[in-house]
Amino acid sequence: xxxxxxxxxxxxxxxxxxxxxxxxxxxxxxxxxxxxxxxxxxxxxxxxxxxxxxxxxxxxxxxxxxxxxxxxxxxxxxxxxxxxxxxxxxxxxxxxxxxxxxxxxxxxxxxxxxxxxxxxxxxxxxxxxxxxxxxxx
Numbered sequence: 001x002x003x004x005x006x007x008x009x010x011x012x013x014x015x016x017x018x019x020x021x022x023x024x025x026x027x028x029x030x031x032x033x034x035x036x037x038x039x040x041x042x043x044x045x046x047x048x049x050x051x052x053x054x055x056x057x058x059x060x061x062x063x064x065x066x067x068x069x070x071x072x073x074x075x076x077x078x079x080x081x082x083x084x085x086x087x088x089x090x091x092x093x094x095x096x097x098x099x100x101x102x103x104x105x106x107x108x109x110x111x112x113x114x115x116x117x118x119x120x121x122x123x124x125x126x127x128x129x130x131x132x133x134x135x136x137x
Contacts, residue, residue: 055095060088
């Protein structure tokens, strides 16, 4: 059986883990995003101009960073994949709004982030004991 991933209890360890997840997202986005663009440049290709492609690429890059960090911190696959879902689901939910003209293409990435961050928090609240939050009463 896998040891608990929580490192302390209370709101500070919970909040610290949330900040760690955001940092892991940015690292994944920066490192993998740069690698994708460099690979495309080396082959003479350009990044597709479709906003859906940019949104999915960003979600995958951020998810990769989070997967690495969560597994390093001892989280199981269930919690890790839930967190990955919080990165990808916002894009998938927003795509039909983009396609029907409810939101413009240049707003997609911003809205994806606006939805993604609170969704991460909800996923963490669902497993408070794993992320170091106060025990459920």
